Amino acid sequence: MRSIRPSSTARRGGRTRRTSPVLTAVALASALALTATACESGDTDASAETSATAAADDGKLKIPDDIKDRLKEHGIDLDKWKNGAWKDWSKDDWLREAQDYVNPIIEGLWDPDRMRDAEEPDQEVDESDISGDQGVTDPTPEPVRAEAIAPSYHANAPTAGKVFFDSPEGTMVCSATVVQDPANPGKSNMVWTAGHCVHAGKKGGWYRNIAFVPSYNDAGKSAKELETATKEEVAPYGVWWGDWAQTSDQWIEQGGSTGGDGASYDFAVIHVTPEKDGDGKSLEETVGSALPVDFDAPAVPEVEEITAIGYPAAPPYDGQALYNCQDEPGRLSLSASDPTMYRIGCSMTAGSSGGGWVATGSDGKPALVSNTSIGPVTSGWLAGPRLGDEAKGVYDAVSGKFAGQ
Incomplete structure (x- = not known):
């Protein structure tokens, strides 16, 4: 999660996060500590060593012609990329x-150890993260303790999974949801997550090696048991690489690594393809389910309950188990000029960002209506964007790009 922290917070391994002064948010009636719930990162050096080995061992790099052309346009050498040039995060590249x-x-890059070791990244604090011009905001919801989803996750939450990616800070992780593709009914390869899980926002660019793992750790093994687990046990339905991703223009231009900048537009759609040539089945056919997305969800006062799903990774959680929270939503407005967000009570922490929010859609059936974007450092509540015209535009664009394929 992206955050504004009123005091220093100890990290695992004795590291600390940088802090900022408490910021007053008039409409919230208190100082908010916002954190982008989601992304956890591993050690940069360790992940680099692992990935370089994975790329070099099999010498395979599946690159469609259109990607080759785009890499060439930007002066990126394919052989160098395969052998670790993707770890160069200089501004020009x-x-x-x-x-x-x-x-x-890069086949084999996402092995069980690399997936399991993704942890929370160090993040800076910016005083501009919360605007002083607040809109309508409801009282802070009472905390709701997240409930563990019983394994198998495929049986009880088949559309849920994890998104893994590399950033300048190291190996990172978010949560995500398989969604329907209107251009390919019953055969979707589309995944919904948060914008900050694919793009760094106003001060950065696209993250790299983005991949989705549906039903991660499907059997609900403990962190200790996962140390000796096979890739098939960690990712029983495969690793699916993002061959295209799209987020809102607002997130790219406004999004920040901390706090609420761009949070009302913090959503993204990833189109995926299997890491290895499989049986020709789509992601939806492989997992057996995909959620519709409702861009006409009722206003907050008319929504009785929302369920947020994700893999929280910051303490007291460890990122290896799937949880959910159910609560009646309230309104959260960070800026009068931006759409009001949904907010629910929930104890889930970093790692859950991008996870789907499910409610009864306008047709009376379950549908995805939002995704986890921000929440307080101390946990207790989560907020997600209300999906409107901008979100539908992103969704339709990704669907249309792969229509008929």
Whole structure:
């Protein structure tokens, strides 16, 4: 999660996060400590060593012609990329614009150890993270303790999974949801997550090696048991690489690594393809389910209950188990000029960002209506964007790009 922290927070391994003064938010009637719930990162050096080995061992790099052309346009050498050049995050080489997304498959990069070791990243605090011009905000919800979803996760939450990716800070992780593709009914390869799980926002570009693992740790093994687990046990339905991703223009231009900047537009859609050639089945066919997305969800006062799902990774959680929270939503407005967000009571922490929020849609059936974006450092509540025209535009664009495929 992206955060504004009123005091220093100890990290695992004795590290500490940098802090900022408490910021007054008039409409919230208190100082908010916002954190982008989601992303956890591992040690940069360790992940680099692992990935370089994975890329070099099999010498395979699946690169479609259109990606080759885009890499060439930006002066990126394919052989160097395969052998670790993707770890160069210099400003000139970090692709930023919406049309510049490239994500070549490096087979074997996401092994069980690399997935398991993704942890919370160090994040800075910016006093501009909360605007002083607040809109309508309801009282802070009472905390709701997240409930563990019983394994198998595929049986009880088949559309849920994890998104893994590399950033300048190291190996990172978010949560995500398999969603329907209107251009390919019953055969969707589309995944919904948060914008900050694919793009760094106003001060950065697209993250790299983005991959989705549905039903991660499906059997609900403990962290200790996962140390000796096979890849098939960790990722029983495969690793699916993002061959295209799209987020809102507002997130790219406004999004910040901490706090509420761009949070009302913090959503993204990833189109995926299997890491290894499989049986020709789509992601939806493989997991057996995909959620519809409702862009006409009722206003907050008319929504009786929302369920948020994710893999929280910051203490007291460890990122290896799937949880959910159910609560009646309230309104959270960070800026009078931006759409009001949903907010629910929930104890889930970093690692759950991007996870789907499910409610009864406008047709009376369960549908995805939001995703986890921000929450307080101390946990207790989560907030997600209300999906409107901008979100539908992103969704339709990704669907249309792969129509008929």
